[in-house]
Amino acid sequence: MKRILLPAGGAILATGLLAAGLAGTAQAQSDVASDPLAKTAAQAAETLDFWSKSNYAALKKAVAFNPDALEVKKIKSGGGYSSDTKPGAAAPIGEEKKVTVKTQNVNLPKTIGKVFFEWKDGNLYYCSGTSIQSQYRNLVATAGHCVYDIAGNDEVVSRWVFVPGYYQGKAPYGLYIGKQAFTHYDFDVYEDFDRDYAFVTVYNGIGGTLNKPKQVTKAEFDAYKGEKGVKETEVSFDEYKKGRLDPKTSDYYSAVRGTRSQKVGPDYPGAVVEKVPATKSEYYRAGVGPGNGNKFGEPVVTQVTKHEWDSYRGKGEKSKDARGNYLITEYFVQAWIKPGTEHKFIRTDFFITVHEVKDVGRLGDNVGGQGVAWNQPTGKYVRTFGYPAGPHPDGNKPYTGVTPKWCYGKTQSKVLQIPARKVEEHQSFRCAVTAGYDGGPWLYKYSNAKRLGYVTGVTSLIVDTDGNSRYDTITSPLFDGETSAIYKAAAASWSGKLIP
Structure with a gap:
């Protein structure tokens, strides 16, 4: 697999996003690993066709990602977290707007959605993710294991797509096909879950009418190579006779002669x-x-x-x-x-499946984008979001994955250590969710009015800390100066359109 090591310093200057946190990032250039997802228009078109055909059947088939490799049995508490550089942040898209609202309800962010992909076992899975700030408003943050194969072969997953606002097979803001994935070199190569995060650039969204049946003539039907079908209807002799004589009709009429007893x-x-x-x-x-x-x-x-x-x-x-x-x-x-049969007269209607798709624009323009912050202190309140659906270890399945859920709490002041996943420093807090929630954002300073905050982590592991066979805690890598270098490289990367 070819890795592209991007000059993080140049990427920082290109973004024009950040006013703080520049110190200590230049030495982290070699930490940036980047891998293509759908690097050509042909690959992107195949990904779109795969997920959208038959009325988004593949999206509906996908299940929460919960491979055995992510089972965690032993965790322990470490010391306090110390940052590697100064704190820094990129403001959310739309932060400049002043909005006030008085409510106790939690307004779900428009930026969150589901990440769909095909894993090495050939099955279809999903994680959670969110749109974030970037120069080209084309960036998604999620867990590294929701982009990179964690089976030890240093490859990305297949057919990666982000669907913000996903609900029961619907894509209200379009489908956004992944173009380029960015993560830490240690996760890409060594599967170090201290770096279990990824930033993915996406092409402009694709919307419009997908899988639309279009009636055609028999000649057009015979020549068409894509999805197609027919509908046969028994008609009267008068309609049959009229249809056979009408050269303008697109229907095809035929007679089925009866048989004698x-x-x-x-x-x-x-x-x-x-x-x-x-x-x-x-x-x-x-x-x-x-x-x-x-x-x-x-x-x-x-x-x-x-x-x-x-x-x-x-x-x-x-x-x-x-x-x-x-x-x-x-x-x-x-x-x-x-017994014999009677004469029948049949009208055959011919249909082909067409895609009347259109470019719906950039991800950040459509749903906004959360800010990103690094080297933030632990022991602060955050709000997390995601689509849980998997079962607890005891088999109980309280969530469906149909709608997003949220948790609110204060992160633990001490970091978690999870040797099985090479974790030396993970932040954590109490949240009783299940698989499918992983990849979802941890939002610091979340504004319920603006539905915006700062991503300071993404859900990595979902663990049972008290041994009662119920998940009770979620963990996330700590976003530090090395994370900022990877984020800034991704945030300065252009992706463009699939449809002119």
């Missing part, structure tokens, strides 16, 4: 028995049981009028009883047949 045996599949009139002598000479020519029930005696009696010309026997009533006695034998 055939005489078969009683053992023939689908055969039915009919009664056939017989004379008295034929009836009494006939055998019994199933079979052509055998008796069909008992003779049928019917009382009729004199006129009906006089005009009767059937095979039955005419007679009168002692009271002078006019009687006709009819005799029947069996005839086993395969």
